[in-house]
Amino acid sequence: MKWNALSVLIVSLLTLPTVHAQQKVTSESLLTPLDYYQIQQQISRASHGFDSAADNGNLYARAFTSDGVFVDAGGKTYQGREQLAEFARHDPGSKKGPTYVSQFAVSTMIDPSPTGALAKSYVMMTTQVSQLPGLSYFQGTVTDGGQFWDEFVKTPEGWRIRKRTFYRVGTPVSALAPVPSNRNGQGVAVVNPAVPTRPTASKEPVPVLTAEDYAQIEQLYARYGYGVDSGADRGYFWANMFTPDGLHINASNRVEFVRGREALATFVYGALNLGDVVTLDTRSPGKKNPKQISHHNTNVMIEPVPGGVNVKDYLMYVAIGADGQPNQLYSGGIYFDFLVKTSEGWRFKHKNVLFLGVPLPPSLPDSFKSGTLASSHSSR
Numbered sequence: 001m002k003w004n005a006l007s008v009l010i011v012s013l014l015t016l017p018t019v020h021a022q023q024k025v026t027s028e029s030l031l032t033p034l035d036y037y038q039i040q041q042q043i044s045r046a047s048h049g050f051d052s053a054a055d056n057g058n059l060y061a062r063a064f065t066s067d068g069v070f071v072d073a074g075g076k077t078y079q080g081r082e083q084l085a086e087f088a089r090h091d092p093g094s095k096k097g098p099t100y101v102s103q104f105a106v107s108t109m110i111d112p113s114p115t116g117a118l119a120k121s122y123v124m125m126t127t128q129v130s131q132l133p134g135l136s137y138f139q140g141t142v143t144d145g146g147q148f149w150d151e152f153v154k155t156p157e158g159w160r161i162r163k164r165t166f167y168r169v170g171t172p173v174s175a176l177a178p179v180p181s182n183r184n185g186q187g188v189a190v191v192n193p194a195v196p197t198r199p200t201a202s203k204e205p206v207p208v209l210t211a212e213d214y215a216q217i218e219q220l221y222a223r224y225g226y227g228v229d230s231g232a233d234r235g236y237f238w239a240n241m242f243t244p245d246g247l248h249i250n251a252s253n254r255v256e257f258v259r260g261r262e263a264l265a266t267f268v269y270g271a272l273n274l275g276d277v278v279t280l281d282t283r284s285p286g287k288k289n290p291k292q293i294s295h296h297n298t299n300v301m302i303e304p305v306p307g308g309v310n311v312k313d314y315l316m317y318v319a320i321g322a323d324g325q326p327n328q329l330y331s332g333g334i335y336f337d338f339l340v341k342t343s344e345g346w347r348f349k350h351k352n353v354l355f356l357g358v359p360l361p362p363s364l365p366d367s368f369k370s371g372t373l374a375s376s377h378s379s380r
Helices: 031-050 054-061 080-089 210-228 233-239 259-268
Strands: 064-071 077-079 103-115 115-130 139-157 159-167 242-250 256-259 271-273 278-280 296-306 308-319 328-342 345-355
Touching: 031 054, 031 103, 031 115, 031 139, 031 159, 031 210, 054 080, 054 308, 064 080, 077 080, 103 210, 103 296, 115 159, 159 233, 210 233, 210 296, 210 308, 233 259, 242 259, 259 278, 308 345
Parallel strands: 064 159, 242 345
Antiparallel strands: 064 077, 103 115, 115 139, 139 159, 242 256, 271 278, 296 308, 308 328, 328 345
């Protein structure tokens, strides 16, 4: 595959409750790996409970505290397990049951809070449209989507949702809180036309991953969608998921690559355009919406290799229309990523996005090219 080098622009941007009965968690507390997995289980349980209406709706209700609250997109509230169970078993189309699926909550981002934890999940609502001829499964369509914002507390029963709010795509944002930043200075562009080369083989040992490592890596992928879709913190929310010299490569139609956090932030914020002509507008207000959802990451496969981990991650790109606009499902792809563990935690060193039929680029580490990556375990 022929590589066409594009200029890499490195830019320095101008800066712009009630306490529930629970175990005390301070803002300085760190959630354990078990906490992350238990919180994720309650989010999954809520989806299963809502779709199936199992146990007369109580499977859904028990994902909440006894006085838990759900707030729908219209502002209507359901409080307490009795109302929540009634909400879950409401089934005007007589579709609910043990094999009914409708509510997909993915890319869950979890952070500690002074009273427990806060979680945000992308959510898509689907419905079965028609049964495909000669097949036992149904064709579906996306009917709605947005985000669940969950407040979690730790109770004697375990982690439970104290309050869940559903924000539909297109929800107006009245005001955005200012984002603190210590970045200063005028924008300076530095041109580096060099095409990235394939990393050399590492002599470092193959890491043995702990539960905390897996939790951190999965959270990195959950945060990835939020960062790239929202452009938060003028793109630095996403850029800081990379090492300072991290590299993003998109080889879908032509080779385009961006290296370094300044350039990555400018790129994802929408001020750097890597079209046929590279353009930069540091005065751009950005083209992102903090409630937008489109990048859905799933099937995160983690393989330890010398010096870090290789990750293959499926990407589903969905545009959920706001204000009556149609929903669109675009073709997906696969991320081929190399991550390293730094003083900041796990970060992307090289991120490659490939779509159907695109050859593996020369910059891809050889350890990816075995297909199964089984060879990465041979020395262990």
